[in-house]
Amino acid sequence: xxxxxxxxxxxxxxxxxxxxxxxxxxxxxxxxxxxxxxxxxxxxxxxxxxxxxxxxxxxxxxxxxxxxxxxxxxxxxxxxxxxxxxxxxxxxxxxxxxxxxxxxxxxxxxxxxxx
Amino acid sequence: xxxxxxxxxxxxxxxxxxxxxxxxxxxxxxxxxxxxxxxxxxxxxxxxxxxxxxxxxxxxxxxxxxxxxxxxxxxxxxxxxxxxxxxxxxxxxxxxxxxxxxxxxxxxxxxx
Numbered sequence: 001x002x003x004x005x006x007x008x009x010x011x012x013x014x015x016x017x018x019x020x021x022x023x024x025x026x027x028x029x030x031x032x033x034x035x036x037x038x039x040x041x042x043x044x045x046x047x048x049x050x051x052x053x054x055x056x057x058x059x060x061x062x063x064x065x066x067x068x069x070x071x072x073x074x075x076x077x078x079x080x081x082x083x084x085x086x087x088x089x090x091x092x093x094x095x096x097x098x099x100x101x102x103x104x105x106x107x108x109x110x111x112x113x114x115x
Numbered sequence: 116x117x118x119x120x121x122x123x124x125x126x127x128x129x130x131x132x133x134x135x136x137x138x139x140x141x142x143x144x145x146x147x148x149x150x151x152x153x154x155x156x157x158x159x160x161x162x163x164x165x166x167x168x169x170x171x172x173x174x175x176x177x178x179x180x181x182x183x184x185x186x187x188x189x190x191x192x193x194x195x196x197x198x199x200x201x202x203x204x205x206x207x208x209x210x211x212x213x214x215x216x217x218x219x220x221x222x223x224x225x226x227x
Contacts, residue, residue, distance in 0.1 A: 004158070033215075035215075035217075041219060042202055042217030042218055042219055042220050043159065043215070043217045044217070045215060045216065088156070090158045090159075091158075092158070092215075103161045103164070104161070104215060105161070106158025106159050106160070107158050108156075108157055108158055109156070109157070109158050111156070
């Protein structure tokens with residue numbers, strides 16, 4: 001079975017631009033979460049979506065937004081990019097209830113570089 | 116949310132058992148303890164999860180004392196491929212919300 005997939009794998013943008021990252025969860029999973037991982041640090045929670053509704057939001061500015069589609073795939077959008085947005089963006093999916101006791105399965109991430 | 120403290124780095128040799136201890140003094144009654152492994156430029160991979168006492172699976176064991184204020188991940192007979200960052204997470208058991216709080220993790224280096 002395919003795991004969590006993310007696209008693109010790498011991306012280079014300049015300051016002020018906008019970027020959209022995509023995630024496809026494991027088949028049957030209804031919850032998708034997004035994390036930002038800056039080099040040398042642990043992942044930081046950005047959003048969780050379950051059944052197309054936002055379940056949680058981390059401490060990130062409004063420049064960050066996300067949505068989940070009827071097929072449970074998800075997009076993370078970042079506007080007005082800053083140099084500090086350079087990071088590995090990780091998507092994780094979990095099973096039917098989206099609750100914390102469920103294992104989250106992470107994708108390989110999208111490496112974003114902002115110049 | 117309970118904060119976790121774990122060593123920044125550890126070194127070991129192939130074939131040895133590695134124990135990584137995580138402190139979580141403020142763990143709540145409904146919190147679970149979960150460990151993830153991460154290789155460079157990859158997403159974290161679930162290793163093991165537990166609530167109390169001992170949990171064992173095919174790759175690791177997790178020891179949790181009665182007061183649950185700490186936990187120890189045990190990796191038996193490590194190999195070079197176990198070189199990675201290991202994260203200890205303590206998360207709420209509330210339904211419908213699965214925010215994971217990662218710390219800086221423990222960088223394990225396994226030497227030949």
